[in-house]
Amino acid sequence: MTTLAPVSPATDVAAPPARFRDLLASEWIKTRSLRSTPWTIGLTFLFVLGSAAVATSADKGAGSAPADFRPFDAYPAAGYWTLMLVAGSMGALTVVSEYSSGLIRTTTVAVPARGSVVLAKAAVTAALWTAVGTAASTGSFLVSQAVLDGHHAGVPITHPGVLRALVASALLAPVCALVGLGLGVLLRHAAATMVTSVFTLLMLPTMFSESNRWSADIKHALVSAAWNRLVQDWGPQPGSLGYTATVPGCWIVYTLWPLITIALAVLVVRRRDV
Numbered sequence: 097m098t099t100l101a102p103v104s105p106a107t108d109v110a111a112p113p114a115r116f117r118d119l120l121a122s123e124w125i126k127t128r129s130l131r132s133t134p135w136t137i138g139l140t141f142l143f144v145l146g147s148a149a150v151a152t153s154a155d156k157g158a159g160s161a162p163a164d165f166r167p168f169d170a171y172p173a174a175g176y177w178t179l180m181l182v183a184g185s186m187g188a189l190t191v192v193s194e195y196s197s198g199l200i201r202t203t204t205v206a207v208p209a210r211g212s213v214v215l216a217k218a219a220v221t222a223a224l225w226t227a228v229g230t231a232a233s234t235g236s237f238l239v240s241q242a243v244l245d246g247h248h249a250g251v252p253i254t255h256p257g258v259l260r261a262l263v264a265s266a267l268l269a270p271v272c273a274l275v276g277l278g279l280g281v282l283l284r285h286a287a288a289t290m291v292t293s294v295f296t297l298l299m300l301p302t303m304f305s306e307s308n309r310w311s312a313d314i315k316h317a318l319v320s321a322a323w324n325r326l327v328q329d330w331g332p333q334p335g336s337l338g339y340t341a342t343v344p345g346c347w348i349v350y351t352l353w354p355l356i357t358i359a360l361a362v363l364v365v366r367r368r369d370v
């Protein structure tokens with residue numbers, strides 16, 4: 097009689113850990129699949145360009161001489177505060193939408209390295225909003241110059257302060273988006289994250305002035321104040337008693353806010369339950 101050899105039970109084969117590029121691809125698919133992403137970015141882009149055209153036209157309409165035209169009319173506060181609001185909200189949405197739907201549990205089961213997930217979200221968010229910010233900043237400058245050229249008052253990109261304003265406005269979007277993402281990880285609730293983002297990015301700077309040193313120090317440490325210094329303000333006016341932020345200090349603010357919020361998000365997400 098022929099005997100059958102015993103069949104050993106099947107051994108489980110451990111799945112290889114997800115590579116970081118796989119996480120990047122996954123996060124990009126999630127971001128792209130949000131139906132609100134393309135039309136929100138599109139409407140914001142059009143509003144920013146429209147604000148630049150209106151601001152430049154209004155400056156000319158006020159009777160300014162060509163020599164008085166300010167190159168930073170291309171970057172009006174109305175358009176770029178809106179960009180800050182949208183970028184911060186969309187950055188937060190990449191996280192809080194997963195918490196509200198419960199998808200974050202699936203993500204953490206598939207990828208136990210939660211810190212890597214946050215870093216992948218941050219990388220995709222930074223890349224997307226850097227592209228959006230660059231397009232909006234460049235478009236604002238070109239629209240503004242189209243209006244100014246009609247009055248023979250255009251300025252080249254090499255004009256003092258123009259390139260700095262363009263770069264600062266381009267980086268404003270990714271900075272705010274990363275701050276919103278970090279706050280989303282820390283707070284996990286949509287309403288709380290949105291309110292905190294709006295208050296921190298837009299409302300808090302208006303509560304402080306530059307007349308006192310302590311108040312100026314707080315104001316200068318905020319993102320919108322740094323952007324305003326880089327774009328709208330070219331230094332202390334003659335006879336001014338206020339304290340003005342330095343340009344290097346403003347770039348440091350641009351760097352520290354996203355780094356600190358994302359670092360805190362990575363630290364917190366590793367230590368708490370979903």
